Amino acid sequence: MPRRSKWMHLVAGVVAGVTLGVFLKLCLRTSSRTSIEACPDAAKLYVAPDPLSIIDLRTGETIYNSNRTLVFVGVMTAEQYLTTRARAVFDTWAQDLPGRIAFFSSEVSRAPGLPLIPLRSVDDSYPPQKKSFLMLLYMYEHYGERFEWFMRADDDVYVRGDKLGEFLRSVDSRKPQFIGQAGRGTSSERDALALDYNENFCMGGPGVLISRETLRRVAPHVKYCLKHLYTTHEDVELGRCVAKFAGVSCTWSYDMQTILHHNGSGAAAYTGRLKKREVHRAITLHPVKDHRQMYRLHTYFKNLHIQDLREQSLDLHRDISSSVRKLGVATDEVANFVLPGDVPLFPVKIGEPGYLGNNKILGAPIDFNRYKPDTVEDIVPFDFISKSIYSVSHSNPKRRIETPMKEALDDVIREVMEIINAPSRQRGRVIDFNELLYGYTRLQPLHGADHVLDLLLRYRRYRGRKLTAAVRRHAYLQQSFTGTDIRELPMGEPPPVEEPEILEQLDLNGKNYQNDYEDFDDPQGQNSFLDISKLNVREAFENSLLKIQSNLPKVLKWSDDEYEYPIYDRRIHFVLPLLGRFEVFNRFMKNYEDIVLKSDEAVSLIVVLYLDSKSPLDYSNSESLVNHYRDVYGKDIKIVQMGSTTFSRGAALTEGIKQCSSDNLVFFIDVDMMFNHVTLRRIRINTVKYHQVYLPIVFSEYNPEVVYGDDYNKFKDETLVMNTDLGKYVESEDGATKSDRELANLKYSKVINDDFGYFRQYGFGILSIYKCDFDRVGGFDLNIKGWGLEDVQLFETLIKSNLTVYRIADETLVHIFHSVDCDKKLEKSQFLMCLGTKASTYGSEKHMTYYMLNHPEVLWPQEEKGAS
Numbered sequence: 001m002p003r004r005s006k007w008m009h010l011v012a013g014v015v016a017g018v019t020l021g022v023f024l025k026l027c028l029r030t031s032s033r034t035s036i037e038a039c040p041d042a043a044k045l046y047v048a049p050d051p052l053s054i055i056d057l058r059t060g061e062t063i064y065n066s067n068r069t070l071v072f073v074g075v076m077t078a079e080q081y082l083t084t085r086a087r088a089v090f091d092t093w094a095q096d097l098p099g100r101i102a103f104f105s106s107e108v109s110r111a112p113g114l115p116l117i118p119l120r121s122v123d124d125s126y127p128p129q130k131k132s133f134l135m136l137l138y139m140y141e142h143y144g145e146r147f148e149w150f151m152r153a154d155d156d157v158y159v160r161g162d163k164l165g166e167f168l169r170s171v172d173s174r175k176p177q178f179i180g181q182a183g184r185g186t187s188s189e190r191d192a193l194a195l196d197y198n199e200n201f202c203m204g205g206p207g208v209l210i211s212r213e214t215l216r217r218v219a220p221h222v223k224y225c226l227k228h229l230y231t232t233h234e235d236v237e238l239g240r241c242v243a244k245f246a247g248v249s250c251t252w253s254y255d256m257q258t259i260l261h262h263n264g265s266g267a268a269a270y271t272g273r274l275k276k277r278e279v280h281r282a283i284t285l286h287p288v289k290d291h292r293q294m295y296r297l298h299t300y301f302k303n304l305h306i307q308d309l310r311e312q313s314l315d316l317h318r319d320i321s322s323s324v325r326k327l328g329v330a331t332d333e334v335a336n337f338v339l340p341g342d343v344p345l346f347p348v349k350i351g352e353p354g355y356l357g358n359n360k361i362l363g364a365p366i367d368f369n370r371y372k373p374d375t376v377e378d379i380v381p382f383d384f385i386s387k388s389i390y391s392v393s394h395s396n397p398k399r400r401i402e403t404p405m406k407e408a409l410d411d412v413i414r415e416v417m418e419i420i421n422a423p424s425r426q427r428g429r430v431i432d433f434n435e436l437l438y439g440y441t442r443l444q445p446l447h448g449a450d451h452v453l454d455l456l457l458r459y460r461r462y463r464g465r466k467l468t469a470a471v472r473r474h475a476y477l478q479q480s481f482t483g484t485d486i487r488e489l490p491m492g493e494p495p496p497v498e499e500p501e502i503l504e505q506l507d508l509n510g511k512n513y514q515n516d517y518e519d520f521d522d523p524q525g526q527n528s529f530l531d532i533s534k535l536n537v538r539e540a541f542e543n544s545l546l547k548i549q550s551n552l553p554k555v556l557k558w559s560d561d562e563y564e565y566p567i568y569d570r571r572i573h574f575v576l577p578l579l580g581r582f583e584v585f586n587r588f589m590k591n592y593e594d595i596v597l598k599s600d601e602a603v604s605l606i607v608v609l610y611l612d613s614k615s616p617l618d619y620s621n622s623e624s625l626v627n628h629y630r631d632v633y634g635k636d637i638k639i640v641q642m643g644s645t646t647f648s649r650g651a652a653l654t655e656g657i658k659q660c661s662s663d664n665l666v667f668f669i670d671v672d673m674m675f676n677h678v679t680l681r682r683i684r685i686n687t688v689k690y691h692q693v694y695l696p697i698v699f700s701e702y703n704p705e706v707v708y709g710d711d712y713n714k715f716k717d718e719t720l721v722m723n724t725d726l727g728k729y730v731e732s733e734d735g736a737t738k739s740d741r742e743l744a745n746l747k748y749s750k751v752i753n754d755d756f757g758y759f760r761q762y763g764f765g766i767l768s769i770y771k772c773d774f775d776r777v778g779g780f781d782l783n784i785k786g787w788g789l790e791d792v793q794l795f796e797t798l799i800k801s802n803l804t805v806y807r808i809a810d811e812t813l814v815h816i817f818h819s820v821d822c823d824k825k826l827e828k829s830q831f832l833m834c835l836g837t838k839a840s841t842y843g844s845e846k847h848m849t850y851y852m853l854n855h856p857e858v859l860w861p862q863e864e865k866g867a868s
């Protein structure tokens, strides 16, 4: 040991010596120009690393044996942008290059974690001619033999690595090439730029590509070029230097404007919609002034890439499927089919990672009859599109084309045009989209969307005899669904002790277990080890019943870190504004008792109580009801007494939320709502602090008098499933015993069906949010008085905030019907709005139709009364 540490000291001494030497050299050199103090601290501690290791290039790596030596990208940046733009470039597109990247900056620049080359005797002053030329020299001296192409890029350009690779592989790098967006300056500038009539330059912004040969010819002369600058434009001077020493000018090609794309809108460029032809066709995009946009662009292109891969995967599935058919393998044998030589056709089975997906669906050939309905009812009809959309299945048969459909059509048409124009260059023509004349579309739930489109196009031939003509084409298109992705939410449910199936499994395995370990020390002499009533599944696992775990479906397993965040028992604070309506409150409290108070649900209730002058008794009744439950259960129920203050829902909720602390999870609920255990689970899973609010789309019941009334039902053959009362629930079909929770859930569930109610897509009153997030977005606008609107305003604020607004149709949240009384004293517009609400909750279109058929007097009162 002593010997060894001696050696260590010696080695350390040598290293220190060498480093010291380098420091001295570095500092002295600087100091010879200024003074010794000017040697920057950073530089004192800096040893320039080896150029190869900066860009992570192995010693033996050459253009012949590596797929990451096609292009070397030199990014010109400045010290002030190292942590923003340079960092963003490195984090995003730099990772996808078929080559390497390095950032070139001033001598004093340091950026740990970035492949940075501080250029000697270069500062960050503008224009960066010296930086640009010395970068070329550095590239040539250190990497000249190791890459085929060199790119000079700014730090505000986005480069699509895959497309760049494709493009560069199609050009001969052994020839002198100088590729970029050619410029000559405007005619007024041309004199100032001192360009000859045949000279041009590659504009710097969107990137300039130089072949190895060009670099070889130019680099040795950069010192000369630097001494003979005519202008301050760095890209113009580079062009002049390349023309003089490599004998080439910038490519004159119309294409370059498309693939090296420059948007002239300055800081606004690429901040808006990216679904555009020019964005999709570009290899480089310039300028991306705000480095955060760089990440956005990157995400967008990654998504496009995922789409491509998905499509390839579908194609492969179709190939497999058609081969399987040719081999004559029966559908139900496919999964376990073994090819000659004992090679399984599908090595990975369902449920295992890497499973390929359902081949029968994914591999379905492109065909309008992919899905063959068995009955007439199963046929999915097409919708007709022209200026409006017409559908047989919709309650509003003719309507305007909704935004999602518009967007889908735009996407489809853009893709069609990309396909049509792919061979444009070879054929010397371009075809532009003009107009969609009409079309048909439908959605097959199992397979995807089908479209038939009649497109009006403009055909332009630019080679040979020039020609422009309008043409019409029918396109038959299919967008296929890909496989299902499942994301597990950690601990969204309590340990599933109550699942009968699992209990069975536990029992079963328990017996096996005992057999395996007959000697197991069991002090109680009883099955205490396997006493399921005392152990939850989790504990069972911790008692190393690993056999059980391996038999459980994957979804039920959890890892230790997930257990650190027990979402399933996170406390929810209900805030309930209440004005009068004691009867309904009583119903709500029964619901609350069954779901929350009787079980161990972590929920607190805050009732914000207002005095309704029309029914003053309700106030004290509600108060004593709360006191009653508090006494019986000893659980947390608060009342915020507002007395006879004028009611406003926004103000009520704001008062209620004051009772909570800032990291509390709050749920705004109304007294008409019905909920169950599943609701609570969804609130806990879907509300994420600092990230997401949950705005469920609740199911709103129609008037039961209409739904169950004779007017409709006497026309119906089948008997209706009645589910009017709370307390009635559907018996489980298989007769399996239900847990208390399941029974409670059923008790507070309704039949969800178009006949019974509708999902209130435009209701925003029920939501869950963390109090800190609520405060951060500014809460409710308390200036809004009277009729609603406070929720719409909050919704709009949330949409604009950085929180994700998560909405799903939540069938466990049901708004129980109550008749709306529209006060004739209301202001006219409010009165009409009230009538509208009343009408929309009255019944479904179907019910209303039958009602009309039975009550012609509603539509034609005169006929009933006789001629007037």
Ligand SMILES: *[C@@H]1O[C@H](CO)[C@@H](O)[C@H](O)[C@H]1NC(C)=O
Residues within 6 Å of the ligand: 067, 068, 096, 097, 098, 099
């Ligand atoms: C280069 O090849 C390796 C191994 O085949 C692969 O993993 C990697 O993704 C390739 N890199 C690029 C940039 O194509």
Ligand SMILES: *[C@@H]1O[C@H](CO)[C@@H](O)[C@H](O)[C@H]1NC(C)=O
Residues within 6 Å of the ligand: 263, 264, 265, 268, 269, 270, 271, 272, 273, 278
């Ligand atoms: C440039 O960007 C702006 C703002 O994003 C956009 O409105 C405009 O259409 C773009 N122009 C081109 C030619 O891409």
Ligand SMILES: *[C@@H]1O[C@H](CO)[C@@H](O)[C@H](O)[C@H]1NC(C)=O
Residues within 6 Å of the ligand: 690, 691, 802, 803
């Ligand atoms: C939203 O902004 C707040 C404060 O600026 C921040 O704490 C939070 O992490 C942000 N959330 C997201 C999803 O970016």
